[in-house]
Amino acid sequence: MNPQPQTLPIMLLVTIEKNILIYGVIISTGYGVVTLEGLLIAFISGVFTTQSFSIGLVVNLYQNDTMNLLIGALLLNPRNPLDQGSTVHALSSLATIILGDCTIASILDPVGNLIFNSGRINMQYPWAIESPAPGIIDRQSVTEALQTGLIAIDSSIPIGCGQRELIVGDRQTGKTSISIDSILNQKYSTIFTVYTSLGQSSSSILQVFLSLVQKDAIFYLSMLMATASSSAVHQYLCAYSGAALPEFFVITGELPPLLILDDLSRHACAYREIYLLLRRPAGREAYPGEIFFVHSRLLERSAKLSYNLGGGSLTCFPVIETLAGDVSGYISTNVISITDGQIALSADLFLSGILPAIDVGLSVTRVGSIAQWYGMKYVAGFYKLELAHFVELQSFSQFAADLGQESKNRLTKGLRLVEILKQSSRSPISLTRQVGILSLANQKLLKALSIKDVGLFLNLYLDIPAWTLLLIPPNLVAKSILCCVFKA
Numbered sequence: 001m002n003p004q005p006q007t008l009p010i011m012l013l014v015t016i017e018k019n020i021l022i023y024g025v026i027i028s029t030g031y032g033v034v035t036l037e038g039l040l041i042a043f044i045s046g047v048f049t050t051q052s053f054s055i056g057l058v059v060n061l062y063q064n065d066t067m068n069l070l071i072g073a074l075l076l077n078p079r080n081p082l083d084q085g086s087t088v089h090a091l092s093s094l095a096t097i098i099l100g101d102c103t104i105a106s107i108l109d110p111v112g113n114l115i116f117n118s119g120r121i122n123m124q125y126p127w128a129i130e131s132p133a134p135g136i137i138d139r140q141s142v143t144e145a146l147q148t149g150l151i152a153i154d155s156s157i158p159i160g161c162g163q164r165e166l167i168v169g170d171r172q173t174g175k176t177s178i179s180i181d182s183i184l185n186q187k188y189s190t191i192f193t194v195y196t197s198l199g200q201s202s203s204s205i206l207q208v209f210l211s212l213v214q215k216d217a218i219f220y221l222s223m224l225m226a227t228a229s230s231s232a233v234h235q236y237l238c239a240y241s242g243a244a245l246p247e248f249f250v251i252t253g254e255l256p257p258l259l260i261l262d263d264l265s266r267h268a269c270a271y272r273e274i275y276l277l278l279r280r281p282a283g284r285e286a287y288p289g290e291i292f293f294v295h296s297r298l299l300e301r302s303a304k305l306s307y308n309l310g311g312g313s314l315t316c317f318p319v320i321e322t323l324a325g326d327v328s329g330y331i332s333t334n335v336i337s338i339t340d341g342q343i344a345l346s347a348d349l350f351l352s353g354i355l356p357a358i359d360v361g362l363s364v365t366r367v368g369s370i371a372q373w374y375g376m377k378y379v380a381g382f383y384k385l386e387l388a389h390f391v392e393l394q395s396f397s398q399f400a401a402d403l404g405q406e407s408k409n410r411l412t413k414g415l416r417l418v419e420i421l422k423q424s425s426r427s428p429i430s431l432t433r434q435v436g437i438l439s440l441a442n443q444k445l446l447k448a449l450s451i452k453d454v455g456l457f458l459n460l461y462l463d464i465p466a467w468t469l470l471l472i473p474p475n476l477v478a479k480s481i482l483c484c485v486f487k488a
Contacts, residue, residue, distance in 0.1 A: 003066045007101055007293075011450035013361065014136060015481070020092060021039075021040045021041045022039070022089060022090045022092070022190060023038060023039065023087055023088070023090070024036040024037060024038035024039030024042070024048070024071065024087065024088045024090070025037050025085060025086070025087055025088075026050075026082055026083070026084055026085065026086045026088065027084060028084065029084065030159070030277040030278070031232070031277055032075050032078060032231045032232070032274075032277075033072065033073065033074055033075070033233070033274055033277045033278055034056065034072075034073050034074075034075060034082065034090060034230065035070055035071065035072055035073075035278065035279075036070070036071040036072075036073055037068060037070060037071070037472050038067070039071055039088065039090055040069065041090055041092065042058050042069075042071050042090060043058065043061075043446075044058055044059065044060075044061065045057065045058065045059075045092050045094050045095050045128075045129070045130045046058040046090065046091075046092070046093070046094065046095075047090075047091045047094065047095050048073070048088045048089060048090045048091055049088065049089050049384070050075075050082060050086060050087075050088050050089075051082075051087060051088075051092060052078075052079050052080035052086075052164050053079065053087050053089075054075050054076070054077055054079050054080070054082070055075070055076045055311065056073045056074065056076065056079055056088065057073060057076055057185070057237070058071055058072070058073050058093050059072055059073060059074055059274070060072030060073075060275075060278060060280065062280075067245070067297060068464065072280070074233045074236075074274065075233065075236070076095075076111055076233065077111065077191070077360075078120060078457075080358065081277050083146065085199070091125030093142070094129075094167060094236065094272070095128070095129045095130065096127060096129065097111070097112035097126070097127055097129050097241050097244055098112050098125070098126055098127075098244060098247075099112070099124065099125055099127045099219065100124040100247045101124075102114070102117065102118065102123055102124060102372075103222050104118055104192070104220070104221075104247060105118035105218050105219050105220075105221060105222070106118045106222055106223075106451055107209070107222075107223045107224075107225060108223070108224050108225075108241070109225065109226070109234070109238075110208060110224065110226050110230075110234045110237040110238035110241050110286045110388060111234075111237070112230050112236075112241065112242070115225070117218075119290060119455050120203075120314050121412070124300055125248070125252075126245065127244050127247075127248045128239070128295070129240045129241055129244050129342065130240050130244075130257065130297070131244070131247065131301070131421075131431045133297065133300035133301045133303070134305060134309070136305045137306070137446075138303075138305060138308075138309055139303045139304060139305065139306060139307055140158035140307070140311075141159065141304065141370065142162045142163055142176040142196060142287065142304050142307070142313075142326065142367045142368065142370060142371050142379075143160070143290040143304070143371055144160060144161040144162075144304075144366065144371055145158060145159070145161070145257065145371040146159045146160060146161050146163070146182075146256075146258065146312070146315055146368075146371075146397055147179050147185055147189075147430075147431050148178070148182040148185055148236070148428070148441075149180060149182065149184065149185030149428020149429055149430070150178065150181055150423060150428065150429075151420070151421060151423060151429055151434045151437065151438070152180075152358050152371045153178070153343065153358070153374060153419045154362075154431065154434055155361060155379075155380040155383060155384070155438060156380060156383075156384050156387075156436065157341070157343055157363050157368070158365055158367045158368035158369055158371065158372040158376070159315070159321070159341075159365060159368040160250075160284060160304075160315075160339060160368040160370065160372075160386070161191075161256045161313040161369050161371070162256075162302065162303055162304030162305075162314065162315055163302070163315055163316075163336070163340045163341070163365075163367045163368055164302045164315075164316045164318065164321060164339040164340050164341075164367065165315075165316075165317055165339060165340065165341050165342065165343060165440070166317075166318050166319075166335055166336060166339040166341070166342035166343065167179070167317055167319045167320070167342070167343045167345070168319075168320045168321075168322055168327055168332055168336070168343070168344050168345070169321070169322060169325075169344060169345025169346070169357070169428045170321070170322055170323070170324065170325055170345070170347045170348070171321055172350075173317050173345040173346070173350045173427070174209065174345055174350060174356050174357055174486065175262070175263070175321070176204075176262060176267065176319075176347060177355075177356065177425045178318060178343065178345075178356055179195065179202050179260045179262060179319070179424075179442060180211060180212070180425070181425065181427075181428050182258065182260070183195065183212065183221060183260075183428065183429075184212075184215050184217050184222060184426060184465065186272070187215075187217050187220070187256065190218070190255065190256065191255070191256050191257065191258050192220055192221075192249055192253075192255050192256075192257040192258070193221045193222075193245045193247065193258045193259075193260070193467075194222050194223075194242055194258070194259050194260070194424050195208070195218060195221060195223045195224075195259060195260045195262070196223075196224045196225075196238060196239060196241075196259065196260060196261050196262065197223065197224070197225045197226065197238075197262055198226055198235055198239060198261065198262065198263060198264070198266050198267045198270075199226065199227070199230075199235050199263075199267070199270065200225075200227065200228060200239055200266075201227065201228050201230070202227045202228075202338055203214035203395055205223075205225050205227065209223065211426060216443050222245055222459050224238055224241055224242045224245065225238070226238035227244055227353075229387035230356075232270040232273040232274050232383075233270075233274065233276075235270035235356070236267065236270045236271050236274060236418075238244050238267075239267050239298055240262070240298060242259060243298055243316075246258070246259045246314050247274065247301060247314060249312075250305065250310075250312040250313070250314050251309070251310070254310035254311060254312045255312055255315075256312060256313040256315065257301065257315070257365070257484055258315045258316075258317070259314060259316045259317070260317045260319070261298075261316065261319060262296070262319045263318070263319035263320060263321055264318045264319065264331070264335060265319075265320050265321045265331055266296070266321075266331075267301070268287060268291055268294075268331045271287075271288065271291060272286055272287050272288065272291070272327055272346045275288040284330055285330050287331075288328065291331070291334065292334050292338075295318075295334060295335055295337050295338060297340065299316055299318060299338050300338075300431065301314065301336070302315060302316035303314075304313045306339075307447050312332040313382065316339075318335055318339065320332045321345055322333055325347060327342075327344060327362065328393060332391055339367045340365070340367045340368075340486060341363075341364050341365035341366045341367065341368065342362070342363060342364060343358060343363050344358070344359040345357050345358060345359065345364035346358075346362075354418065354421070354422060354423065355423065355425065356423065358421075360387065360388075360391065360392070364393075368430050370420030375435050376431065376434065379435055379438040379439050379442060382442050383438050383441060383442065385415055386413065386414065387414065387418075388419065389410065389414070389417075389471050390410065390411065390413070390414025391414075393410055393411060393414070394411065394414065396475040397408070397411060412451070413447075415442070415451050416446055416451060416454055417441060418450070418455035419451060419455055419458075420437060420438075420441055420446075420454065420458065422455065429468075432466070433466075434460060435462065436469065436474040437458065438460075438472060439475075440461075440475065440478050442472060444473060444474055445478050445479065445482065448482065449482070449486060455488060456485075457478075457481060457482070457485075460481050460485060461477065461478065461481060463478060
């Protein structure tokens with residue numbers, strides 16, 4: 001008896017079931033997004049190919065009114081137009097990006113293609129774009145400080161390696177300048193920096209890159225860019241590719257990289273556009289209900305790892321743009337609740353000439369003060385107390401007709417402290433110089449100077465070679481400048 005006629009129906013059934021699992025059909029298309037039916041083995045962050053050899057990424061699974069499984073997906077590199085009824089094939093793999101030493105001092109696009117290559121050894125490894133955040137057991141407390149080179153931040157709002165510190169402010173208030181100064185300050189350190197530009201114009205990205213080239217600061221930096229002319233799919237994916245790049249060096253090289261996401265408000269707008277194209281229900285301000293989860297799973301990847309995993313850390317500086325100084329917006333409050341503190345920038349301070357325009361009242365750090373150096377903590381404690389008294393007294397003096405001499409002296413001293421905080425862009429100050437400047441302010445050596453001469457005095461003090469301060473105490477150097485230049 002020949003058993004083959006009995007086995008054919010079973011083999012045919014298995015083939016049909018396999019085709020239903022790994023094949024799907026496009027039922028609708030949009031601007032870079034498609035809706036699929038079938039493809040029963042689909043999962044979030046899964047990859048598939050189309051008939052035109054385009055790569056797709058699954059981002060959403062849901063059921064329609066007839067309880068059929070529908071799949072929302074993104075087209076990463078659409079080549080030819082796709083019509084309804086086209087078939088897709090699942091690859092049963094996660095979305096990956098090719099990383100390695102070749103990415104250092106290079107510019108990449110959201111899918112990992114090199115736009116500007118550094119010419120390093122081409123050692124490439126596939127790395128998942130989206131990976132789960134480290135668990136509580138795999139983390140440890142922040143113990144190392146990350147110096148930004150800005151005396152206003154390092155003294156009053158310290159940041160630790162592995163912390164998530166939000167930079168929030170209106171348009172053109174210096175958010176990108178703080179990021180660039182932080183990059184420049186890591187020039188002689190072991191911190192590798194990844195700058196991710198989301199939805200910015202090509203001219204502004206080129207300006208940032210040229211400013212870093214002029215300072216010879218691109219050899220410890222990688223840039224990922226999705227310009228304003230890029231699709232919403234690329235702007236959404238660029239943030240996760242930017243998080244995967246420093247994560248690769250944290251795990252493999254045990255380094256403490258710095259990730260800058262500039263900015264997440266445009267990333268949220270791109271995700272809103274994607275979900276509206278997928279015809280999914282919208283929530284507050286037309287954002288999808290899971291926008292909080294989109295940003296939380298991105299920022300939770302920043303952590304200080306335990307020594308069992310190498311002890312590396314990933315520090316993140318997300319940037320949020322506000323409107324008219326309103327930090328109570330939907331996206332800004334979401335990211336504030338995720339991060340470990342925020343640096344709030346004020347448009348009024350920026351217009352009054354105080355740079356960086358940091359609003360001390362709204363800025364806070366919840367983790368970094370533990371990692372702050374004891375010397376800085378000692379000199380900055382008195383400074384923060386005096387500055388808080390100055391802000392309170394300044395608001396009171398606007399309504400007072402006559403002030404006593406002691407109040408006037410406190411206001412003058414507070415104005416000198418504010419002048420000390422002023423710092424031009426692209427000129428970070430080392431930690432030892434910051435401690436020296438704050439110690440001089442505490443010793444009342446600047447009392448003889450007028451307010452307009454404080455900036456000139458600081459420039460002269462910073463021009464003194466560093467080896468001189470190792471031999472001569474900073475107070476003697478300051479007295480020499482006061483006596484020789486200002487005749488005080």
